[in-house]
Amino acid sequence: MTNAALTGRPARLWVRKNLFRTPLDAVLTVVFGSLSLYVLARLALFVFVNARWEIIERNLKLLLVGRWPADQLDVLVTSVVVLSLWGGVIAGIVAGRQIRKGTSVIAGMTPTQRLSDLGRRFGLVLGTSLLLLLLTNSSGPWLMAGLMLVGGVAGTWSGRRIGVRFLSPIVARAGILIMAAVPIATYAYMVSAVPLAQWEGFIFNLSAAAAGIILSFPLGVVLALGRRSKLKLLKMVSVVYIEFVRGSPLYVLLLLANVSLEFFVPASIAPSKVIRAMVTFTIFTAAYLAEIVRGGLQSVPRGQEEAAKALGLTPAKQMRLIVLPQALRNVIPAQIGQFISLFKDTTLAGLALGIFDLLAGAGVITQQDDFRGQGLIIEALVFVGFLFWVGSFTMSRESQRLERRLGVGTR
Amino acid sequence: MTPPIPKSRTPFYRNVRFISWSFQLVVFAVVAAFVYWLFGNYQRNTASSGIPTNFTFLGSPASFDIPGADFEPTESVRNAYVIGVLNTLRVSIVGIILATILGILIGIGRLSKNWLVRKLSTIYVEVLRNLPLLVIITFTFLGVVLQVLPRIEDSWTPLGIMVVSNRGIGVPWYSGTSGLSLIVVFFVGVIGWWLLARWRHLVADRTGQPARAFWFGGVFFLAALVVGWIVLGGRIILPMVDGKRIAGGIRVDPSYFAVLIALVIYTASHIAEIVRGSIQAVPVGQGEAASALALSGFQRMWNVVLPQAMRIAIPPLGNQYLNLIKNSSLGAGFAYFELTQVTQVTVGNGSPAVPAFTLALTFYVVLSLITSAFVNVANRRFKLVER
Numbered sequence: 001m002t003n004a005a006l007t008g009r010p011a012r013l014w015v016r017k018n019l020f021r022t023p024l025d026a027v028l029t030v031v032f033g034s035l036s037l038y039v040l041a042r043l044a045l046f047v048f049v050n051a052r053w054e055i056i057e058r059n060l061k062l063l064l065v066g067r068w069p070a071d072q073l074d075v076l077v078t079s080v081v082v083l084s085l086w087g088g089v090i091a092g093i094v095a096g097r098q099i100r101k102g103t104s105v106i107a108g109m110t111p112t113q114r115l116s117d118l119g120r121r122f123g124l125v126l127g128t129s130l131l132l133l134l135l136t137n138s139s140g141p142w143l144m145a146g147l148m149l150v151g152g153v154a155g156t157w158s159g160r161r162i163g164v165r166f167l168s169p170i171v172a173r174a175g176i177l178i179m180a181a182v183p184i185a186t187y188a189y190m191v192s193a194v195p196l197a198q199w200e201g202f203i204f205n206l207s208a209a210a211a212g213i214i215l216s217f218p219l220g221v222v223l224a225l226g227r228r229s230k231l232k233l234l235k236m237v238s239v240v241y242i243e244f245v246r247g248s249p250l251y252v253l254l255l256l257a258n259v260s261l262e263f264f265v266p267a268s269i270a271p272s273k274v275i276r277a278m279v280t281f282t283i284f285t286a287a288y289l290a291e292i293v294r295g296g297l298q299s300v301p302r303g304q305e306e307a308a309k310a311l312g313l314t315p316a317k318q319m320r321l322i323v324l325p326q327a328l329r330n331v332i333p334a335q336i337g338q339f340i341s342l343f344k345d346t347t348l349a350g351l352a353l354g355i356f357d358l359l360a361g362a363g364v365i366t367q368q369d370d371f372r373g374q375g376l377i378i379e380a381l382v383f384v385g386f387l388f389w390v391g392s393f394t395m396s397r398e399s400q401r402l403e404r405r406l407g408v409g410t411r
Numbered sequence: 412m413t414p415p416i417p418k419s420r421t422p423f424y425r426n427v428r429f430i431s432w433s434f435q436l437v438v439f440a441v442v443a444a445f446v447y448w449l450f451g452n453y454q455r456n457t458a459s460s461g462i463p464t465n466f467t468f469l470g471s472p473a474s475f476d477i478p479g480a481d482f483e484p485t486e487s488v489r490n491a492y493v494i495g496v497l498n499t500l501r502v503s504i505v506g507i508i509l510a511t512i513l514g515i516l517i518g519i520g521r522l523s524k525n526w527l528v529r530k531l532s533t534i535y536v537e538v539l540r541n542l543p544l545l546v547i548i549t550f551t552f553l554g555v556v557l558q559v560l561p562r563i564e565d566s567w568t569p570l571g572i573m574v575v576s577n578r579g580i581g582v583p584w585y586s587g588t589s590g591l592s593l594i595v596v597f598f599v600g601v602i603g604w605w606l607l608a609r610w611r612h613l614v615a616d617r618t619g620q621p622a623r624a625f626w627f628g629g630v631f632f633l634a635a636l637v638v639g640w641i642v643l644g645g646r647i648i649l650p651m652v653d654g655k656r657i658a659g660g661i662r663v664d665p666s667y668f669a670v671l672i673a674l675v676i677y678t679a680s681h682i683a684e685i686v687r688g689s690i691q692a693v694p695v696g697q698g699e700a701a702s703a704l705a706l707s708g709f710q711r712m713w714n715v716v717l718p719q720a721m722r723i724a725i726p727p728l729g730n731q732y733l734n735l736i737k738n739s740s741l742g743a744g745f746a747y748f749e750l751t752q753v754t755q756v757t758v759g760n761g762s763p764a765v766p767a768f769t770l771a772l773t774f775y776v777v778l779s780l781i782t783s784a785f786v787n788v789a790n791r792r793f794k795l796v797e798r
Contacts, residue, residue, distance in 0.1 A: 018526035022708075025525045032527055233435040237442055247779035248772050249737035251744075252751055256772070260764040263456045264449045344543035351545065351744045359545060363553075377553045385546045392541035 046378075055376045056383045057135050059365040063384070064132075066200020066356050075193040076203075077144045079186045085151035086182045092159020099160070105405075121398065128390045197272035200356040202387065204274065209343040212281030213335075219282065220289025221328075225319070227294055238290070245287035250345055253280050254352035277349040285342050292334045296327035332406065336399035340392045347388075358384050453765065466770070468762040475756050477748045479579075479664040488757050495753030496774060502667060502749060503736045506674040510735060511728070513675060514682025519712065521687045532683065539680035544738055547677050552669035552745045560665070566652055574650045574657050577665055581650025584661035596639030603635055604628035666747040670739065678735045685727045689720035722793045729786030733779050740775070750774060 020026045056063070068076060098104035106114055119126075133141055162175070199207055226238030245253075257276045271279070300323050308318040350360030362380035365371065423429050457464050469489040476484055480494050520532035539547070557577050561567055566576030574581035608624035615622035650657050693716050701711035721728075743752035754771040758764045 018524070021524055028525055029527050032531055036527075036531060231431055231435045233439045237439065243780070244776060247737075247776035249740040249751070249775055251740045252754075252768065252771055252775065255743075255751070255755060256764075256768045259758060260768060263453045263462075263765055265452060340541075344541075347543045347545040348741070351741075359543070359549065363549075375558050378550075378558070381546060381550050381554060385542050385550070388543050388546060389538065389541045393537060396541060 047382075051379050051382075052374075052376060053135075053379060055365055055371050055379055058370075059361070059368075060132065060135050062201065062365065063358060063361045064202045066203060066361070067198065068194060068200070068203070069198075072193045073140065075190060077140070077147070079190050080144060081147045081151045082186050083183065084148040085155040086179070086186075088152040088155020088157075089159040089162070090155075090179070092156035093162055094159075095156070096160035096162065121401075122394065124390050125394050128387070195272075196274045199274055201361055202358045204349070204355060204357045205343065205346040205388075208274070208278050208281055208346045208349065209339065211278045212285050212342050212346075213339045215278070215282040216285035216289050219286035221293055221324070223286060223290035224293035224297060227290065228297055242287045242290050245284055246291070250280075250284050251348050251352055253284060254348055258353045273349075273353045273355050277346075277353055277355060281342060281346070281349075285338060288338055289335065292331050292338060293327065295334070296329075296331035297323065299330050300326045329406065333399045333403040336395055336402070340395050340399075343395075344388060344392060358387065457763075457765075462763050464763065464766065466766055468757075468766065471762075473757060474760055477753075478746070479662065479667070480748065488762060491753050491757060492750070492770065495748060495750040498667075498742075498747065499736070499739055499749040499751075499774075502671055502674065502739050502742060502747070506671055506678065506735050506739070507732050509671075509675045510678040510682055510731075513679035515686050515717075517679060517683035518686025518690065521683060522690055536680045536683050539677055540684070542677075544673065544677050545741060545744070548670060548673040548741055548745060551673045552666065555672075556665045556669045563652060563657070568652075572649055574652055576652075576657070579657055579665050580663040580668060581657040582661050582663060583647050583649050592643055593639075596636060596643070599639070600632040600635035604632045607631050664747070666742065666745045670742040670745060670747045674735055674738060677738075678731055681731050681734075682728065685724050685731065686720065689722075689724040690716060692723050693719045725786060725790045725793060729783060729790075732786070733782055736778060736782065737775060 019029045065073075065076065095104065095106065099107045106117065109117065129145060133145055136142075223238045223242060226234045227242060229235050229238075254277065257280045258273070261276060262270050304322055304326065305318055308322040313321065347357060347359040349355045350357035354360075356364070362377070362384045366374075366377045366380055454464070456462075469492070470487050472485050473482075473488045473491040474484045475491070476482070477491065477494055480498075482491065482494055517532045517535055520528045521536065523529050523532070560575060560577040563576045563578040566574050566578075568574055572583050605628070608622075608628045611622045611624040611627050614620060615624075650662070697719060698711055698716050701715040706714065739749055740751040742749045743755055746752070748756075750771050754767050758767050
């Protein structure tokens with residue numbers, strides 16, 4: 001009694017089981033298989049043969065940093081290197097704490113496993129960076145990338161060792177303050193060199209997303225607390241704000257900021273377009289963050305608040321020390337999701353306010369004398385879309401990983 | 412024995428109710444003062460530059476053309492707004508229906524036993540979900556519609572019943588009868604479908620024969636449409652190329668097409684994830700029980716798993732529908748005359764910006780509130796009633 005499915009070699013078995021289980025499966029496999037082969041072939045033909053990537057190569061700097069003054073590029077490089085050092089330190093502190101608490105996943109790995117783990121998580125970003133470097137034909141970007149790498153690694157290395165040495169709480173608090181001050185100081189340094197109105201290209205998208213998410217955070221938390229408050233007036237104000245903003249399209253809000261802000265604030269303080277965009281992003285994101293934080297507050301068991309009350313903490317301290325930290329920890333993945341969607345939505349500012357962002361840049365470069373009317377918009381969009389995709393995809397995978405670690409929804 | 416508790420009143424500044432009310436009043440006063448400041452600035456600025464703050468601009472002539480609509484530039488701005496609202500609803504409703512269908516198919520595909528289908532669905536979701544919508548619309552508009560589609564002179568005419576070109580896509584459409592009588596025929600068909608399906612289910616319950624409600628109802632529906640068509644004396648007009656434009660039939664605007672496709676494929680990637688999560692949240696035993704009853708794969712999905720999954724999926728699906736409606740405002744960047752574009756153009760033509768945008772925002776907020784009210788009703792109706 002030999003069964004056809006059981007006598008095959010493993011590979012054949014696998015194919016039968018996964019591709020030709022039933023007649024319908026076989027049809028699906030053949031149809032979608034040939035279709036995807038065709039698409040893949042066309043795509044490969046486009047990317048490696050037909051596409052005229054020189055439009056990207058020639059305009060790489062314009063797309064990434066816009067018209068950032070050439071004599072101020074060193075400011076950019078210094079800031080980026082400082083920020084990667086800073087990010088490294090934070091990553092190192094987190095990793096060090098996990099190792100000491102015994103919750104680290106990386107600690108039990110061999111160096112090769114560790115390397116492949118890093119490759120899986122950040123290989124795409126590193127590969128894209130390498131691709132961008134290969135497209136440039138000057139040495140500056142290579143130097144910057146090298147410095148960033150050194151800064152990141154040095155930061156991680158020292159970050160891991162911090163915590164053991166910081167024994168006194170005063171030193172630890174000073175450390176936290178310094179860590180909070182670094183990005184603000186870097187930002188001030190960059191603004192003092194190049195005014196915000198001239199931040200263009202990918203720099204605009206990145207910094208607008210970062211500013212939006214950081215600035216909207218306090219407002220979002222306050223709105224969430226307001227919405228859950230027993231105080232009726234506070235609740236009303238929060239609900240009206242949240243529902244109004246969540247009901248309006250971001251694009252219309254940006255248009256409104258563009259054409260009608262002059263009516264509402266004195267002309268002397270009417271800000272530049274970039275600031276308008278950032279403020280609108282903040283106002284918009286705060287409403288969504290408020291709903292996320294509200295979900296987090298609801299996920300904290302009532303017993304926590306009651307226990308804090310039993311310890312005699314004031315209502316403010318109950319919230320600040322007991323409830324809010326747990327609530328915010330539970331919603332970190334959702335916050336990252338919001339950050340990703342803001343990162344993608346920064347492209348709207350180009351269309352609504354006429355800011356020269358990465359996507360607007362893609363349209364502009366196809367109008368240059370050398371490239372006009374040659375249908376190169378596809379090349380430009382593929383490049384721009386790829387950059388956004390790499391960022392969003394990496395962040396969303398990191399957020400899924402974090403979600404598994406935090407065990408949100410599994411308890 | 413116990414010493415008498417000294418009688419003392421809590422001072423008013425330690426009274427909880429006093430503290431909470433004064434705190435609220437302070438916050439409210441700050442917010443109100445801010446709003447008052449903004450509004451005062453607005454009144455001063457508009458008065459000094461002579462810009463009207465009322466809605467009389469709605470009555471003045473629009474003086475712009477709306478491609479693809481029966482609209483004269485001499486008509487009022489109010490009528491332009493109506494067309495804008497209708498266009499927003501048109502792209503939103505069609506988009507929601509198509510995105511739901513595509514999203515459910517891909518969501519099921521992500522859990523398919525077929526390796527290739529599973530991988531392709533995953534690639535679709537991961538690629539589309541992580542791209543900015545604006546990049547996708549720009550691509551469908553500038554990249555596909557304006558570049559891949561042929562010029563009107565050498566347009567494609569598949570099977571001779573359609574015209575595909577970058578000036579628009581012509582689709583056969585009815586003529587000779589009023590739209591209203593067709594809608595009546597349509598509803599007769601739908602009601603007949605529903606009645607037949609109920610009757611078949613009753614028969615099935617009584618006799619144990621297979622219900623085949625879908626086939627009975629569907630055949631009746633199609634028959635009703637064809638018979639109604641013939642009785643009403645309707646004809647079909649095929650689109651054809653007439654010089655530089657498409658004549659006859661109904662013309663799908665290229666920008667409508669681009670915006671719709673982009674909204675559908677983008678939203679479908681989010682819906683697919685919701686559907687996948689909801690299907691995985693249905694206990695495995697349900698599917699296994701369906702298999703044990705010898706239901707086919709389709710019956711198992713359609714009659715057992717999917718109804719339970721959709722119950723879980725309703726609230727997040729509602730969110731995606733809201734997002735799609737709001738995202739349709741991006742059509743403004745691509746010459747699709749929906750509400751935002753109408754507002755933008757009329758403001759550019761000299762209508763006062765603040766009232767014009769207030770009108771648009773009010774519409775979006777009201778539409779969002781209506782949609783979420785619908786979602787809440789649906790959620791309550793389909794929610795699992797716990798014993």
